[in-house]
Amino acid sequence: MFWASHVPRPKPGPDCQDFRKLNRTAAKSGVRNARDLSEFRRFNDIKLVPPGPVGVLPKVIPSDVIPSFAYGSKSRPSTPITHVIGNQYATESEEALAMHYRGLEEHQQKQEKRLIKLTKASKQQIHDARIRMKEWRDPKEPKEPFKLTKFKKVGSKLKLPGSASAPCLQRLPAEAPQSPQQALTEELLAERSD
Numbered sequence: 001m002f003w004a005s006h007v008p009r010p011k012p013g014p015d016c017q018d019f020r021k022l023n024r025t026a027a028k029s030g031v032r033n034a035r036d037l038s039e040f041r042r043f044n045d046i047k048l049v050p051p052g053p054v055g056v057l058p059k060v061i062p063s064d065v066i067p068s069f070a071y072g073s074k075s076r077p078s079t080p081i082t083h084v085i086g087n088q089y090a091t092e093s094e095e096a097l098a099m100h101y102r103g104l105e106e107h108q109q110k111q112e113k114r115l116i117k118l119t120k121a122s123k124q125q126i127h128d129a130r131i132r133m134k135e136w137r138d139p140k141e142p143k144e145p146f147k148l149t150k151f152k153k154v155g156s157k158l159k160l161p162g163s164a165s166a167p168c169l170q171r172l173p174a175e176a177p178q179s180p181q182q183a184l185t186e187e188l189l190a191e192r193s194d
Contacts, residue, residue, distance in 0.1 A: 017041075018048040 026040045062069040083089060108114075118126075 014047060014050065016048045018046050021046045 022041060022044065023037075025044065025046065026037055029040070031037050031040050063071070
């Protein structure tokens with residue numbers, strides 16, 4: 001006793017007879033029994049035509065045509081470690097930076113004036129300083145203080161003897177007699193005013 005694995009039946013090749021077509025042609029030619037059919041087979045040989053593909057033909061994919069074709073998204077190239085170890089990237093960046101600085105120096109030598117970009121606040125400060133300087137050089141007449149129109153024609157009722165800044169320390173007629181200290185202060189003030 002042993003296990004017998006399945007052996008598939010051999011596929012019909014081009015040397016086999018097509019029995020379906022053979023039987024149809026025999027029926028059309030008037031064969032009625034098996035004996036006439038075996039005689040008909042001896043004289044007529046209809047070979048089996050291999051069947052074509054059923055349905056849509058299989059699509060050709062790129063890997064069938066090009067063996068080295070790969071599917072999927074391309075990954076980034078590997079890091080060139082020889083350039084990293086050889087310090088090639090650093091030397092390239094130093095050269096680019098040196099060229100940049102050389103260009104800046106040449107540009108500065110060509111320009112005599114250095115342009116300074118001003119902000120809105122700095123522009124306003126410069127404008128205000130120019131206005132103040134103009135007012136300082138050409139002073140305007142002092143502006144009249146604001147008064148309501150009904151008080152413009154009213155004159156002053158306070159009459160001060162001497163200067164306007166000195167207070168009036170004279171005795172009024174209806175006043176009571178002074179103390180000795182008040183009399184002394186009046187004498188001192190009178191001496192200073194003379």
